Amino acid sequence: SAVISQKPSRDICQRGTSLTIQCQVDSQVTMMFWYRQQPGQSLTLIATANQGSEATYESGFVIDKFPISRPNLTFSTLTVSNMSPEDSSIYLCSVGTGLSYEQYFGPGTRLTVT
Amino acid sequence: GESVGLHLPTLSVQEGDNSIINCAYSNSASDYFIWYKQESGKGPQFIIDIRSNMDKRQGQRVTVLLNKTVKHLSLQIAATQPGDSAVYFCAENTYNQAGTALIFGKGTTLSVSS
Numbered sequence: 001s002a003v004i005s006q007k008p009s010r011d012i013c014q015r016g017t018s019l020t021i022q023c024q025v026d027s028q029v030t031m032m033f034w035y036r037q038q039p040g041q042s043l044t045l046i047a048t049a050n051q052g053s054e055a056t057y058e059s060g061f062v063i064d065k066f067p068i069s070r071p072n073l074t075f076s077t078l079t080v081s082n083m084s085p086e087d088s089s090i091y092l093c094s095v096g097t098g099l100s101y102e103q104y105f106g107p108g109t110r111l112t113v114t
Numbered sequence: 115g116e117s118v119g120l121h122l123p124t125l126s127v128q129e130g131d132n133s134i135i136n137c138a139y140s141n142s143a144s145d146y147f148i149w150y151k152q153e154s155g156k157g158p159q160f161i162i163d164i165r166s167n168m169d170k171r172q173g174q175r176v177t178v179l180l181n182k183t184v185k186h187l188s189l190q191i192a193a194t195q196p197g198d199s200a201v202y203f204c205a206e207n208t209y210n211q212a213g214t215a216l217i218f219g220k221g222t223t224l225s226v227s228s
Contacts, residue, residue: 001160004157031213031214033215041220041221042203042218042219042220042221043158043203043218044218045215045216045217047212048210048212048213048215050212050213056210056211056212058210058215092157092158094157096214100146100163101146101148101163101207101214101216102148102160102163103148103160103216104160105150105157105158105159106157107155107156107157108155108156108157
């Protein structure tokens, strides 16, 4: 399985600001995903970020709020824009090998918006 | 819509007992299922998966059972240990505009007392 790191691991931000979360993988992967996990809840897919194409967003998530970059096969960023307290969550990236449907997750970024 | 859910939000067992965590899914077309373990402050960790053409799959101390007739999935942990304490999520594979995606259930918190 791939080793995935995220930066920052946590942050406290003021409302109205933006935060960019980085996801780095130790090997080249085709598929990368971004999830949100609200406190005490399950994971909800925000978008799929495949290299060489625009990110595909799930219902309820829009590019203006969560712009994503995928410049190469080992790196992606998710920006949480114009933050409000409702954006306080853990944001997780995951990768898919493309050989099967399993995904491997990073440690997450814990975001608190005040 | 499609959803994957778990029957019980919490499960408490004694060390050495066998644990059974259940999950009901709604999409009869789902062809792949995964169980994840999430410890506090960490990202979900892959435990075991099963394809829809199988009824049972065994790993080290874990067994996943799939009953497609009633759309039910279970994770059995043998000789549960304190280190098994975590939140367990089932997830099913679905197909979307980006290709494939995982839909996660609500999670069951397993507490193991010694």
